Amino acid sequence: MGYMPVIGLEIHAELMTRTKVFCSCETGFGSERNSHVCPVCLGMPGALPVLNQKAVELAVSAGLLLGCEITRTTRWDRKNYFYPDLTKAYQISQLYAPLCLGGGLEINGRFIRLNRIHLEEDAGKLVHERNVSILDYNRAGVPLIEIVTEPDIRSSDEAVEFVERIRRNLVYGDICDGKMEQGSLRVDANISVMPEGSDVYGTRSEIKNINSFRFIKRAIEFEIERQIGVLENKGRVIQETRRYDEASGETFSMRSKEDAHDYRYFPDPDILPLFISDEDIAAIREKLPEPPHIRFLRYTDSYGLSAKDAETILSERFTADFFDAAVKNGADPKAASNAVRGELLRCVRESGGNEIPIGAEDFTKALVLAAKNAITQEGLKTALSYMFFNRADLDTAVKVNNLLVSEDAGLIGTVISEVLAASPDIVSKYKDGNQRVFSYLFGQCVKRLKGKALPATIDAELKKGLSEL
Numbered sequence: 001m002g003y004m005p006v007i008g009l010e011i012h013a014e015l016m017t018r019t020k021v022f023c024s025c026e027t028g029f030g031s032e033r034n035s036h037v038c039p040v041c042l043g044m045p046g047a048l049p050v051l052n053q054k055a056v057e058l059a060v061s062a063g064l065l066l067g068c069e070i071t072r073t074t075r076w077d078r079k080n081y082f083y084p085d086l087t088k089a090y091q092i093s094q095l096y097a098p099l100c101l102g103g104g105l106e107i108n109g110r111f112i113r114l115n116r117i118h119l120e121e122d123a124g125k126l127v128h129e130r131n132v133s134i135l136d137y138n139r140a141g142v143p144l145i146e147i148v149t150e151p152d153i154r155s156s157d158e159a160v161e162f163v164e165r166i167r168r169n170l171v172y173g174d175i176c177d178g179k180m181e182q183g184s185l186r187v188d189a190n191i192s193v194m195p196e197g198s199d200v201y202g203t204r205s206e207i208k209n210i211n212s213f214r215f216i217k218r219a220i221e222f223e224i225e226r227q228i229g230v231l232e233n234k235g236r237v238i239q240e241t242r243r244y245d246e247a248s249g250e251t252f253s254m255r256s257k258e259d260a261h262d263y264r265y266f267p268d269p270d271i272l273p274l275f276i277s278d279e280d281i282a283a284i285r286e287k288l289p290e291p292p293h294i295r296f297l298r299y300t301d302s303y304g305l306s307a308k309d310a311e312t313i314l315s316e317r318f319t320a321d322f323f324d325a326a327v328k329n330g331a332d333p334k335a336a337s338n339a340v341r342g343e344l345l346r347c348v349r350e351s352g353g354n355e356i357p358i359g360a361e362d363f364t365k366a367l368v369l370a371a372k373n374a375i376t377q378e379g380l381k382t383a384l385s386y387m388f389f390n391r392a393d394l395d396t397a398v399k400v401n402n403l404l405v406s407e408d409a410g411l412i413g414t415v416i417s418e419v420l421a422a423s424p425d426i427v428s429k430y431k432d433g434n435q436r437v438f439s440y441l442f443g444q445c446v447k448r449l450k451g452k453a454l455p456a457t458i459d460a461e462l463k464k465g466l467s468e469l
């Protein structure tokens with residue numbers, strides 16, 4: 001019998017605020033253990049939380065980018081449970097009136113619905129070292145949004161693509177830095193399987209805290225197979241919380257899965273409800289960047305880029321912003337796209353950074369020089385990489401590398417003679433009718449002419465030179 005996977009995700013994203021959500025401790029990652037703590041985030045008796053407005057603003061921004069309805073009167077609830085990383089023995093979260101409702105994203109023609117986005121505080125961290133476990137509360141109270149989908153996802157690939165899209169929106173909006181390796185973005189996956197053709201969901205298990213795209217795919221695939229195995233052997237899938245083990249690639253049972261009522265949620269009496277007005281929402285919307293899926297339409301429909309090229313440029317916000325600045329400056333979109341995806345992304349990878357330190361104006365001028373054949377395509381690459389790594393302007397890059405095409409007939413003739421004289425074997429192969437060796441000779445000429453002559457000229461002159469031999 002065939003089975004259909006049913007997957008829902010809970011994506012936890014740490015917000016890029018300077019301070020925590022209910023106190024003024026800093027949020028920085030990688031600081032000395034327990035150096036960013038105070039009575040509020042340590043849950044001392046009598047300490048009172050004060051809501052961080054910036055956290056609300058970023059959570060609303062996420063809701064607006066993902067097409068959610070913003071709740072006008074939002075409240076906070078206590079989720080009660082004990083664990084050493086949670087000193088208060090409750091987490092301040094939102095069950096009854098979450099900040100954002102509905103919304104969603106289209107993935108390959110299928111709309112994946114969001115149920116809600118709510119704001120909550122992160123817990124501390126347990127660091128296990130040999131025989132001891134160390135408690136680090138720096139993360140306790142860091143603002144977190146939880147993005148909860150409906151069970152609309154049908155495969156591990158779709159889950160990965162969905163998380164990638166969510167991450168891209170959050171990074172574009174300066175809402176979350178998206179660093180999964182640092183735990184800023186973590187995913188819980190609810191998975192069940194049902195017989196194909198059925199519309200009754202099976203019992204689900206939840207895999208907690210998956211922290212890379214690769215593991216999302218593997219954990220979901222393992223869990224689907226495991227559940228199918230249980231059902232095929234006439235067993236029963238039980239509702240439970242499972243852990244994905246990265247080393248073995250398997251999931252293991254942690255505890256039976258709790259329902260919301262197990263947490264005895266109740267409204268937090270220390271924090272007043274928050275009223276959000278139309279003006280508040282308009283002010284937040286005003287500050288939002290153009291969302292990536294809207295840019296995608298502009299790139300493909302107005303600029304005529306292919307979907308694949310548009311996705312490459314959009315994969316990081318700094319590349320998309322650079323591209324947009326160039327086009328705004330008058331650069332030809334296709335030429336700009338080629339240069340960004342080719343030489344500039346190569347430079348970015350080589351530098352290991354996340355910026356393109358070239359002015360939009362110089363970049364546009366370099367494209368124009370290449371379009372006018374004042375520099376060759378090879379010369380363009382040289383100019384871009386020189387500007388990139390030396391923080392130089394275009395004039396300097398062209399001058400230092402001597403890039404202007406001169407089409408000097410004397411120089412071209414000399415170089416061609418030299419190349420032909422240096423490879424008598426290849427020349428005789430060509431003379432014997434082997435046309436394929438031409439590209440070798442051509443390449444040698446291009447290399448020696450260092451962008452001083454156009455490819456078409458070299459091609460014509462080289463053929464002429466060969467015919468005269």
Ligand SMILES: [Zn+2]
Binds near residue numbers: 020024039141
């Ligand atoms: Zn604090």
